[in-house]
Structures are given as C-alpha cells and as structure tokens.
Amino acid sequence: MLIRRLRYWVEGASRSEALREEMELHLAEKAAGLEADGMTADCARAEARRRFGNVGQKQEESREIWITRILSELGQDIRYGCRTMSANKAFSALAVLSLALGIGANTTIYSFMESILLRSLPVADPESLMVLNWHSRPPLNANKESVHVMHGLQGLAWPGDKGDMVLGIFPYGAFETLREENPSFSTLFGYCNGHNKTLAIRGQAMSAGTEYVTGAYFRGLAVSPAAGRLIDSEDDRPGKAPVAVISFVTSQNRFGGAPNAIGQSIVVDNVSFTVIGVTPPEFFGVDPAAAPDLYLPLHTNLLVDGARAAAMYPDGNFYWIEMMGRLRPGVSMAQAQAALAPRFHQWVAATATTDGERAKLPALILNPGAAGLGSLRRRYSKPLYVLLTMVGLILAIACANIANLLLARAAARRREMAVRLSLGAGRFRVVRQLITESVMLASLGGALGVLVALWGVRSLPFLFSNGQQNVTLHAELNWNVLGVTALLSVICGLLFGLAPAFQATRPDVMPALKNGCGGGPRRRAQHVLVVAQIAISFLILVAAGLFVRTLNNLHSVQLGYTRENILLFSLNARQAGHRDPEIATFYADLRKRLESIPGVGSATLSQSSIINAARAGQAIRGEMKIGAVTIEDARSLAAGPRFLTTMQIPILAGREIDERDQPGSRPVAVISEELAHTYFGHENPLGRQITLPDEKRDLEIVGVSGNLRYGGLKNEEGSAMTVFVAVSQVSQDRVTYALRTAGDPLRYVQSVHEIVREADSRIPVTNVVTQAAEIDRTISQEVTFAKLCTGFAVLALLMACVGLYGTMSYSVARQVGEIGIRMALGAQRGAVVWMVLRRVLILAAAGLAISVPAALIASRLVKSLLFETQPNDPGTLALAAVVLVSAAIIAGYAPASRASRIDPLAALRHE
Amino acid sequence: MGRKAHKNDSLPGSLDMLILRTLSRRNLHGYGIVQFIQQSSGDELLIEEGSLYPALQRLELNGWIDGVWGVTSNNRRARIYKVTAAGRKQLEVEARKYAKLTLAIARVMGAE
Incomplete structure (x- = not known):
C-alpha cells in the first residue's frame, strides 16, 4: 500500500495527465451520446459538463486519494498557521520566545548538571x-x-x-x-x-x-x-x-x-x-x-x-x-x-x-x-539544583502560556470551526489543522531554544568559573536533554492544542454558530493556569529578591582596604632555585624595581593577597601570646614594606613594616585596631611583645593599623583581629606582589613581565589580576545568581502578565453584552473597570495564597547560598508581592479600560 | 431536480460495490461503467459522474482494480479497468454486507 502510494506520488504528474485525459474522454462520449439523442453539439457539451460536476474539483478529489494530498494539505495547514500566527503577532512571539527561553535555559542548566554531577570518568569500566x-x-x-x-x-x-x-x-x-x-x-x-x-x-x-x-x-x-x-x-x-x-x-x-x-x-x-x-x-x-x-x-x-x-x-x-x-x-x-x-x-x-x-x-x-572526586559536585550541586528548579518553573510558566494562548485562540475560533464543520470540513481535518498550529508554535520555540542553549552553554562556565584558575567545567550541549525538553514542549503544545481542538469540533455546532460564545470549563482552565503562573512567578521573584539582597550585602561589606587601582600577581622564586637567605634579598630587590615603574605609586609584597589569605594559610602557625594570655581568633599575614600604604589601610599608631625589617633584625609585628583594643584596652601597645611559644621567639609591636576584612567577603568567622609580620622574617615561598598604579592597573602588566624576566627568566608570573577583579570573583557565584535570577524573575513576571492579559481580554470579550447592559442600566465606567480589576486581584490573591507558604518553605532550602539575609526576609516577600500585584494590575488594566469604553448601544445591537 | 433523488447517496459506500460488480462482468472504461450501471438499473441509479473518478482512484490504490491503457469500441484511447483477485474478494465482502443491510431494512419496513 505504502509502496503503491509512493509510486503514485512519484508518478504524480503523469497520473494527473492520465486522469485529465480520462475525464475528457468521458465528457466527449457523454456529449456524443447526448448529441445522438438530438441535442446540438454545444448544448450537449454543456449538459455533459453540467452532469459531470466540477471537473477541477473532481480531479483534485481524485488526486487527494494519492499521498500528495497529505503533503499538500500539510502545506495548506502550515500556510494557514503562519497566517494566524502573524495575525496574533505579539501573542505568538511571546509564546514562542518564552518557550525558547524555557527550553534553552533548561537544556543549559541540565547540560551542566550532567557534566558536573553525573558524567563518568573517561576510563574503562x-x-x-x-x-x-x-x-x-x-x-x-x-x-x-x-x-x-x-x-x-x-x-x-x-x-x-x-x-x-x-x-x-x-x-x-x-x-x-x-x-x-x-x-x-x-x-x-x-x-x-x-x-x-x-x-x-x-x-x-x-x-x-x-x-x-x-x-x-x-x-x-x-x-x-x-x-x-x-x-x-x-x-x-x-x-x-x-x-x-x-x-x-x-x-x-x-x-x-x-x-x-x-x-x-x-x-x-x-x-x-x-x-x-x-x-x-x-x-x-x-x-x-x-x-x-x-x-x-x-x-x-x-x-x-x-x-x-x-x-x-x-x-x-x-x-x-x-x-x-x-x-x-x-x-x-x-x-x-x-x-x-x-x-x-x-x-x-x-x-x-x-x-x-x-x-x-x-x-x-x-x-x-x-564520576571522579566530588569536589565539583560539592561546590556546584546546590546552586545547580536551585537553578534547575528555577528554569523548570520557567518552563512550566512557558507551557502554561502556550496552553493559555491555544485555549484562548480555540475559544476565539469556535465560530470559525463551527462554520468550517457545517460547510462539510472533516472533523479530523479541522483537528489536524489546530494540531499543526500547536506543533508549529512548539517547534519554533524549540528551534530558538537550541540557539539559546548553545549560547548558554558557552556563556555559563564564564559566569560560574568563580574566577579560579584550573577549574575545568567540561560542559557541552547535551543533545539528549535538548531532545527531551523540546519533546516536552511539543507534547505540551499537542496536549493543550488537542483538547480545545476536539472541543471546538464537537458535532454540535449550533450554539457556537448562534452566539460564538460558550466554553465554561475552558475559562476555569484558563483561570487555573493564570493562578499557577502567578504563584510560580512569585516564587521566582522571591528568589531573585533574596539573591539581589545577598549581593547588596556583599557589596556593602567594609573591606578596610582599597579595591581600586591595585595590580596583583604571584611568583615563586623558591621553585626556580632561590634559597635562604638570598631569596629575601631577591624579593626585596624585585619590589624596589617594581616600585620604580613610572606610574606605580608604591609596590609591596605579602604571602598572599588579603582575599586569598584564609586559603593560603597562616603566616604564623601555633599560638600567639601576650604575656600569659593567648590571642584567640587572630589571623596573621606576612607583609612586606609599604603594605599598609599600598593597600590604603590607615596607620593609627607607630609605623608599618618597612625595609628596616630584615631577616636578621629584631622581629616585628603590626596589629589591627580591634586586636589592640581587645588585648591592651586603653594601654599603648607599641613596644609590647607578642610571644610565639612554638617558634620560641617574640615579636615587638611597632604599629597599629585600621581594621580590615581578612579573607573573602563571606568569611563570617573572620574577625577584624590581624597580626602583620614582616615577610622577610618568616619562611618565604610563593609571594604575591601588589602595585598601586595610576589609572588602569592592567596597563602595567607588560612592564611587570619584563622586570620579572630581567630579574630571573626562570620564574613565571602567575595569577595576574586587579584587586577589584579578585574581590569580585570571590562573589561571582552570587553575582551570577543575582543576575540570572533577576532575569528569570523578569521573564516569569512578563509571561504571567501575558497570561493574565490574555485571560482578561478574553473574558471581557465574552462579556461585552453583559457589560453593555450594565452600562445601559447606569453603571459608571469606574465600576466596570473595578469589576474587571477585581477579578485580576482575586486571581493574584489566589496565586499569592498558594505561593507565600511555598516560598517560606522553599527559601529555607537556599539558606546556605545567602549572605546576611534571612530566607523568610519579610521585606523581600513584601516587595515581591507588591511587584507582582502591580504587574497584575497593569496587565489587567488594558482589558479593564477596554471594557469601560464599550458602547452600550453597539454591544446590545451586537447581541 | 427529481432525478437527483435517485442519486447514489442513500447507501454510502455502495458506489465501490457497484463498480466492482460491473467490472467483474466485463472490463470497461470510466464512461462505460457509468453507462452500464445506469442501464442495468433500468435508469433508476444515476451516478454522479464526477464522483466516479475519485472512486476509481481509491479502488486502484487499494489494489482492487487495475487500469491499463486500451481502446474503446469507437477506437479512442482510454483506460480500461479490470477487477483483480483482491477486488473479487472485496466484492464478496461488500455484497454480503449489502445483503445484510437490505435484509435488515426490509425487516424494519415489514415490521408494522
């Protein structure tokens, strides 16, 4: 059968010709017969044609038997679908776009999850x-x-x-x-x-x-x-x-x-x-x-x-x-x-x-x-699960929007369907038309979704890398996932396209033809969808609010040192063969040469940058004592000359560590204000001793500095108690240099490379970065989260508003008659606006009623990703609710004001 | 149009059966089939002539009839259809169905 169909299709042109010839013969013979019965030649031909019916249509019908019919009808459906789509441009575009973003975002995030959390090592068994x-x-x-x-x-x-x-x-x-x-x-x-x-x-x-x-x-x-x-x-x-x-x-x-x-x-x-x-x-x-x-x-x-x-x-x-x-x-x-x-x-x-x-x-x-060691899994699984949940919700909103769009459209086209059915269109034919349109929307969304996913997979590692070197996020687009998400969207399109299609093509076409209204259950379905969209949007809004707040809190952390115009880089002379005591001289000389670069105000070195200090380890291991009292919670950092000046940490008393502090000279320390206040009260700490029992030596306190945030911004346990020791007086391996520059620090990178090469070409310069960038990358995950979530929230809100707008427009259109009567009976325009807006507010309230408890529970799960922000932060919840309700009112106002402008006369005449 | 009342639309699907039955007697071309049905029904059945061709295409696609180019009685090139073995079987099936249906209708009509 199929083979025969295919043969027919291949032979399509010659078969059409044969069919035409057959029909012509038929007409000729018929005419001849009629002529023999006594008609004139012209009359006979006309009569033969009349009895035969529409030749073209019959040819078409015959051809439809062949396989080409399916193709040509598909073409018709697609062309018609394109026309309906372009007739509802804004709505269709939003549906396609939201679906594309939903599919793209899901594929991206899941591709990452797969490669980070699930993929096996590339080894046998x-x-x-x-x-x-x-x-x-x-x-x-x-x-x-x-x-x-x-x-x-x-x-x-x-x-x-x-x-x-x-x-x-x-x-x-x-x-x-x-x-x-x-x-x-x-x-x-x-x-x-x-x-x-x-x-x-x-x-x-x-x-x-x-x-x-x-x-x-x-x-x-x-x-x-x-x-x-x-x-x-x-x-x-x-x-x-x-x-x-x-x-x-x-x-x-x-x-x-x-x-x-x-x-x-x-x-x-x-x-x-x-x-x-x-x-x-x-x-x-x-x-x-x-x-x-x-x-x-x-x-x-x-x-x-x-x-x-x-x-x-x-x-x-x-x-x-x-x-x-x-x-x-x-x-x-x-x-x-x-x-x-x-x-x-x-x-x-x-x-x-x-x-x-x-x-x-x-x-x-x-x-x-x-899957190898779990370090990446431990670091990224939580944020990825949060993101995955979020994009999943976005996809749900997108699907709800598609469903809403199709429901509304099916309702609007009920009359069209009824006309088509009563003119003799096959039910299957009409259903197929509707399905074609749904699948078209879904596939368009899917195709765009592939582009979004391709872009996302390329950009997300950059957002996520946390700026650390050697983090290899082996992520590539996961086509399986893409297939599943795309399939999901097509199924969603089919499902929500099919239901109204069958409903609209019920054999009972009379009510639809009469008034073009009806569809009570459909309206309820639309309302459920809108409420769900509002509820989900609220969740995402709350998440975005929490992450933006976290970012704000991180940005407002008092560092105690400057973040601008500092260039940082690291090197390790010991690995290139420098040994004590020469290494101290080498580092000191290099510092002086760096300071002589034109435009460099001051140069210093330390065992690590302040941000990395917690990770690099303490300069002093073991206890520190003042007299008999052990100093608790103090951090130590080995710093070179002019460290406080370069970092713009205020010197409150005494002096900072400088070039007088040599390996052989008296060991010194500079302490932070907090430390001085805690352990010396109002006494003058200058000249007092810090005892290091493990190293069996004493440090003399020569200065007091301002407090600073030691370690990363999120380092909550980090107290402001810091002990600076002279880098030349402790064992030196890797050091980090810091240059205070005029203008963009990165302009000096070339000079730095030249000077280090002159000093010793065997030493590679690593981790070249500005201080601002180094600080930012410790919070890059938070920045990424805040950005992504804000984007997601805007998207969710927009989609929910579209859904709401569509639903309200549809219900206003259905109530034209009722509103007309109310207005004819003296209802004020304000009352009509309120009537529509009240319904919007009820929908919004229903959404909020569902999602506020959900948000309270869900936000607890992201607690570990927050900084100085409570998961149930009432301010954030309130703000999200206000934003949501305002958006809902804006979305509902257009249909409401349209309702209030209904001309009672026109409305009633229409009825 | 009174004649349309006899048009073959009272029994859906019977056109196929009529064509198959006609062709099982002798091989014919399209116009010949129309003529034959009309004459053998004593001019009671009028086939809507145009509908014949879609029906022929459908039957041929199903493999019940086979059309080959031949020559008509007055020497014109035409597609002459003949019934295939599968077509004969199909005719039996349809004839049985038809007999059942007419019997049922007759019962109803006589059941007063």
Missing part, C-alpha cells in the same frame, strides 16, 4: 572505581582544643552527616597497609595534589598543575598513553631516575605533538625530569575540577618538595595521600567496605596515643568513584 574516604567527629572539643589522631594534613575536609567531618586523605602507612593483600580491589592506587609547579621546557617557564601518582595509578584507571608509556610501579621508588608524564594539551602546546615530547628533558621546580609518556586527550585525572598538566611518580616529591615530603612518609599522624581502588569482578561496594574498614581501623588505632584520640577514630567509607 568506571563503575568499578571506588574512592576511599573516612569520617569522624571533628577535632575541636568543648574547650576548643584540637584532639584528633590526625595531627596534620595536606588536603581538604568537608562536612558529612551529623556534624561529622569527611576527608579523602590518609597517612602513607595506611595506603601501604590497605594495598597489601587486598581481597576486594584488583588495584589500589594513590595520588596527591602537587599544586602548581614551575615547569621549564626548553628554557621557557610556565606554571603547571601537578599530580603526584603512585605506580599503579594509570594501570588502575586503565588508561592507555597517547604516546610513549605511562608511569608504572618501577618508576615510583625512591632514588629512581625522575620521569614524568605530561598531558596531551601540554604536549601539543609545548612540543607540537605528543610523539615529539617523548624522551625530552623538562625541569620541574629546578629538578630535571625525562618525559616518558603523554596522557590521552580526553583524560583529565580523577578530579573533574582540575586537569593536571603534569603527572609525576609519588616518590619524586622527595626531590621536588625536599625535606617536607620526606617527613610525610613515615608520619602515621600526617594525612596527605588520596586513594582510589578498582573492585575485583563480582565484589560489591558493601563487601569491599566490610573487608577494608576493620583493617583500616586496626591500623589507625595503633596511631592513636591518647584516650581522646581513641574516642574519635576515623572510620573508612567507600564512595563510588565512577
């Missing part, structure tokens, strides 16, 4: 990979003393259930114990973040993200090299010739191709390595948040990091190595955990020395490692 973690009660006891079997750590802890802390780092001894005779894992491998190293290739230095890996790392992950070979167990032994594996990107950028890199010599922090292999292009290590450029055998940290690393191996109380294992076939995660946990417990119990430590021993837990 990722499901059998397990990450080893442990959890225990936090170290601080009631007296704020740290009691834990973990005496030191290098890595991250994150909160777990019931106030526990969770870590993924272990002492090396635990790794060795678990690795031996392991019945659950076919391989167990370790790795340790080497952070940024100075990588010199052919004399050119760059900063390279480094991962130290044990010998089984690549074998355990089942990765094959793009070139050469990967690190194996033989390479990972103390004393072996140092070898390195580089990432595919690095091999491309620095050697012009993976094969060229093999056998080449590279220098990592002044230690020579030989490149033995290149990782495949898609491989990014085990943490989707970081893509290392360089993989080194674990034990080479003895060469690169020196004594510090050597001390880590034998120390059973120092936690630093991360572990992952591959399950043997047939072993489940629970079985593996049951087998390993007691062994770890036994091992770790032996490292505890006091009862306090034994009371909270770490307990081993396994987590699925298929």
Whole structure:
C-alpha cells in the first residue's frame, strides 16, 4: 500500500495527465451520446459538463486519494498557521520566545548538571572505581582544643552527616597497609595534589598543575598513553631516575605533538625530569575540577618538595595521600567496605596515643568513584539544583502560556470551526489543522531554544568559573536533554492544542454558530493556569529578591582596604632555585624595581593577597601570646614594606613594616585596631611583645593599623583581629606582589613581565589580576545568581502578565453584552473597570495564597547560598508581592479600560 | 431536480460495490461503467459522474482494480479497468454486507 502510494506520488504528474485525459474522454462520449439523442453539439457539451460536476474539483478529489494530498494539505495547514500566527503577532512571539527561553535555559542548566554531577570518568569500566574516604567527629572539643589522631594534613575536609567531618586523605602507612593483600580491589592506587609547579621546557617557564601518582595509578584507571608509556610501579621508588608524564594539551602546546615530547628533558621546580609518556586527550585525572598538566611518580616529591615530603612518609599522624581502588569482578561496594574498614581501623588505632584520640577514630567509607572526586559536585550541586528548579518553573510558566494562548485562540475560533464543520470540513481535518498550529508554535520555540542553549552553554562556565584558575567545567550541549525538553514542549503544545481542538469540533455546532460564545470549563482552565503562573512567578521573584539582597550585602561589606587601582600577581622564586637567605634579598630587590615603574605609586609584597589569605594559610602557625594570655581568633599575614600604604589601610599608631625589617633584625609585628583594643584596652601597645611559644621567639609591636576584612567577603568567622609580620622574617615561598598604579592597573602588566624576566627568566608570573577583579570573583557565584535570577524573575513576571492579559481580554470579550447592559442600566465606567480589576486581584490573591507558604518553605532550602539575609526576609516577600500585584494590575488594566469604553448601544445591537 | 433523488447517496459506500460488480462482468472504461450501471438499473441509479473518478482512484490504490491503457469500441484511447483477485474478494465482502443491510431494512419496513 505504502509502496503503491509512493509510486503514485512519484508518478504524480503523469497520473494527473492520465486522469485529465480520462475525464475528457468521458465528457466527449457523454456529449456524443447526448448529441445522438438530438441535442446540438454545444448544448450537449454543456449538459455533459453540467452532469459531470466540477471537473477541477473532481480531479483534485481524485488526486487527494494519492499521498500528495497529505503533503499538500500539510502545506495548506502550515500556510494557514503562519497566517494566524502573524495575525496574533505579539501573542505568538511571546509564546514562542518564552518557550525558547524555557527550553534553552533548561537544556543549559541540565547540560551542566550532567557534566558536573553525573558524567563518568573517561576510563574503562568506571563503575568499578571506588574512592576511599573516612569520617569522624571533628577535632575541636568543648574547650576548643584540637584532639584528633590526625595531627596534620595536606588536603581538604568537608562536612558529612551529623556534624561529622569527611576527608579523602590518609597517612602513607595506611595506603601501604590497605594495598597489601587486598581481597576486594584488583588495584589500589594513590595520588596527591602537587599544586602548581614551575615547569621549564626548553628554557621557557610556565606554571603547571601537578599530580603526584603512585605506580599503579594509570594501570588502575586503565588508561592507555597517547604516546610513549605511562608511569608504572618501577618508576615510583625512591632514588629512581625522575620521569614524568605530561598531558596531551601540554604536549601539543609545548612540543607540537605528543610523539615529539617523548624522551625530552623538562625541569620541574629546578629538578630535571625525562618525559616518558603523554596522557590521552580526553583524560583529565580523577578530579573533574582540575586537569593536571603534569603527572609525576609519588616518590619524586622527595626531590621536588625536599625535606617536607620526606617527613610525610613515615608520619602515621600526617594525612596527605588520596586513594582510589578498582573492585575485583563480582565484589560489591558493601563487601569491599566490610573487608577494608576493620583493617583500616586496626591500623589507625595503633596511631592513636591518647584516650581522646581513641574516642574519635576515623572510620573508612567507600564512595563510588565512577564520576571522579566530588569536589565539583560539592561546590556546584546546590546552586545547580536551585537553578534547575528555577528554569523548570520557567518552563512550566512557558507551557502554561502556550496552553493559555491555544485555549484562548480555540475559544476565539469556535465560530470559525463551527462554520468550517457545517460547510462539510472533516472533523479530523479541522483537528489536524489546530494540531499543526500547536506543533508549529512548539517547534519554533524549540528551534530558538537550541540557539539559546548553545549560547548558554558557552556563556555559563564564564559566569560560574568563580574566577579560579584550573577549574575545568567540561560542559557541552547535551543533545539528549535538548531532545527531551523540546519533546516536552511539543507534547505540551499537542496536549493543550488537542483538547480545545476536539472541543471546538464537537458535532454540535449550533450554539457556537448562534452566539460564538460558550466554553465554561475552558475559562476555569484558563483561570487555573493564570493562578499557577502567578504563584510560580512569585516564587521566582522571591528568589531573585533574596539573591539581589545577598549581593547588596556583599557589596556593602567594609573591606578596610582599597579595591581600586591595585595590580596583583604571584611568583615563586623558591621553585626556580632561590634559597635562604638570598631569596629575601631577591624579593626585596624585585619590589624596589617594581616600585620604580613610572606610574606605580608604591609596590609591596605579602604571602598572599588579603582575599586569598584564609586559603593560603597562616603566616604564623601555633599560638600567639601576650604575656600569659593567648590571642584567640587572630589571623596573621606576612607583609612586606609599604603594605599598609599600598593597600590604603590607615596607620593609627607607630609605623608599618618597612625595609628596616630584615631577616636578621629584631622581629616585628603590626596589629589591627580591634586586636589592640581587645588585648591592651586603653594601654599603648607599641613596644609590647607578642610571644610565639612554638617558634620560641617574640615579636615587638611597632604599629597599629585600621581594621580590615581578612579573607573573602563571606568569611563570617573572620574577625577584624590581624597580626602583620614582616615577610622577610618568616619562611618565604610563593609571594604575591601588589602595585598601586595610576589609572588602569592592567596597563602595567607588560612592564611587570619584563622586570620579572630581567630579574630571573626562570620564574613565571602567575595569577595576574586587579584587586577589584579578585574581590569580585570571590562573589561571582552570587553575582551570577543575582543576575540570572533577576532575569528569570523578569521573564516569569512578563509571561504571567501575558497570561493574565490574555485571560482578561478574553473574558471581557465574552462579556461585552453583559457589560453593555450594565452600562445601559447606569453603571459608571469606574465600576466596570473595578469589576474587571477585581477579578485580576482575586486571581493574584489566589496565586499569592498558594505561593507565600511555598516560598517560606522553599527559601529555607537556599539558606546556605545567602549572605546576611534571612530566607523568610519579610521585606523581600513584601516587595515581591507588591511587584507582582502591580504587574497584575497593569496587565489587567488594558482589558479593564477596554471594557469601560464599550458602547452600550453597539454591544446590545451586537447581541 | 427529481432525478437527483435517485442519486447514489442513500447507501454510502455502495458506489465501490457497484463498480466492482460491473467490472467483474466485463472490463470497461470510466464512461462505460457509468453507462452500464445506469442501464442495468433500468435508469433508476444515476451516478454522479464526477464522483466516479475519485472512486476509481481509491479502488486502484487499494489494489482492487487495475487500469491499463486500451481502446474503446469507437477506437479512442482510454483506460480500461479490470477487477483483480483482491477486488473479487472485496466484492464478496461488500455484497454480503449489502445483503445484510437490505435484509435488515426490509425487516424494519415489514415490521408494522
């Protein structure tokens, strides 16, 4: 049948010709017959034609039997659909646009979720990979003393259930114990973040993200090299010739191709390595948040990091190595955990020395490692879920709008449908017409949605990156998701197009023909949709309000130092081979040379920028005492000469740290006003001592500075108590320089590079950024959230207003007669306006009644994303309600005033 | 128009049956079919002539009849239709249906 249809279609032209010929023959024979009966030739021909009927129409009908009919009718439907769409331009455009934004936003956010939260590592059989973690009660006891079997750590802890802390780092001894005779894992491998190293290739230095890996790392992950070979167990032994594996990107950028890199010599922090292999292009290590450029055998940290690393191996109380294992076939995660946990417990119990430590021993837990480490998941899952919810709501509003549009349109076209039906149009034909229009709207929206999604996937990483380097959000457009969202919108179009279509094509056409009204249930459906839209818009408005408030609060945080006209950059001379005491001189000389750049008012250095100070760690570890009193909650920052001047922190007494403070001279400190006030009261702190029992030395207080916000803007625990020490008098590794410039700080970047290269070409300059940008990027997530949510809120409000406007216009149009009678009976125009607006307000109130409790509950879920803002902030709720009601009144006023301008005479005549 | 009263629209679908029945007797072209039905019904059934052609297309598409170019009795080129095996089966089906229907109608009419 189908084949025959296709053949007919292909032969369409010749078949049409044959049909025409057949019909002509018929007419000729008929005419001949009539002529034989005695008619004149002309009369006979006319009579034959008359009896035959409409030749063209019959030809058309015959052709319709063929497949071309479906196509030609589809063409008709589409053309007609385009006409109706362009007749309702504004409405259609809004429907399509809202659908496009809904689909695009959903696809974008979900693509990110998929790539961040769900995607597997690009290795063989990722499901059998397990990450080893442990959890225990936090170290601080009631007296704020740290009691834990973990005496030191290098890595991250994150909160777990019931106030526990969770870590993924272990002492090396635990790794060795678990690795031996392991019945659950076919391989167990370790790795340790080497952070940024100075990588010199052919004399050119760059900063390279480094991962130290044990010998089984690549074998355990089942990765094959793009070139050469990967690190194996033989390479990972103390004393072996140092070898390195580089990432595919690095091999491309620095050697012009993976094969060229093999056998080449590279220098990592002044230690020579030989490149033995290149990782495949898609491989990014085990943490989707970081893509290392360089993989080194674990034990080479003895060469690169020196004594510090050597001390880590034998120390059973120092936690630093991360572990992952591959399950043997047939072993489940629970079985593996049951087998390993007691062994770890036994091992770790032996490292505890006091009862306090034994009371909270770490307990081993396994987590699925298929998606790699969870750092990105932990950081982004909450904001992404919030965004996903929001875009989901937007899509719901968009669908409601489409539904509303189609319902209203179906109602308006009831008469048209009835006319078509009574003129003999097939019911299916009319329904198909309506469906075609719905699907057209939906597909247009979908097509635009693809564009929005493409744009969104490209721009969102930028918004989200938080400005941190090495954050690789591997996001690409997820076509599956796009398909699902697009399908959803088409289904929505079909569903809401179909219902009114069937209703409108009910065989009972008489009432519609008579008055063109009716459709009680449809009106109720419209009202439900509008109320839902108002409720959802309110939720989004509240969210936007909360995030904008959060951003405002962050912007109004008192920093205590300047954010404008400061250029920051970091370098690490120790990695390039500078050693004590020469390194202090090198840093001091460099500062002087930087200060001599024309346009640079002053230059200083510190162990890190103020914003990053909390992350970089304290300049002074251990206790600080004034006499017998321990200073609590104070932060220390190692600063160079003219730090306070450059940062424009006021000097309230004494002096700041300057060039007199040399490595050999008397150790000094500058304290913040808050610290001075708390510990010295009204006494003069100048000349007093701060004792450092751990380092067995004293610092003399030489100055008092203004208070400043230490660490990030959101650092709520950060007190204003700060101790500045001289950077030259503490151990210096990486330092951050700050230049106070005239005009745009970024104009001086070139000079900075030149001066550092002159000083030592082996040292790469990293993290070049203005202070303002550095501060802003700590709140970039909040900025993004506030912007996106405000955008979403405007969109939601607009769509809800369109829905409301459409509904009210429709109901006014239906009530023309009633309003006409009221006015004829003496109703004032104001009363008519009020009649319509009252209905708007009832709808708005119904929406609010639903969503205020919902907002109160939902906003609690985003508490952790807020800053100095309560989730049920009454001001925000009130503002959102006012905005919503005003918007509703504006949307409802146009139909209301139209109602009030109805001419009673015309209305009644129409009736 | 009195004649229209006899137009074949009282029994929907019967046109197909009539065409199939006609062609099962002899192969004919379009005009011939009209003539035959009209004559064999004693001029009681008038087919709306134009409607014949859509019906022929439908039947051919269903594979019940087959049209080939041939020559009419007065030597003009025409498409001559013949019924296929499937068409004969279809005719049986329709004839049975028709018989059932007329019987039912006759029962109703005689049920006073």
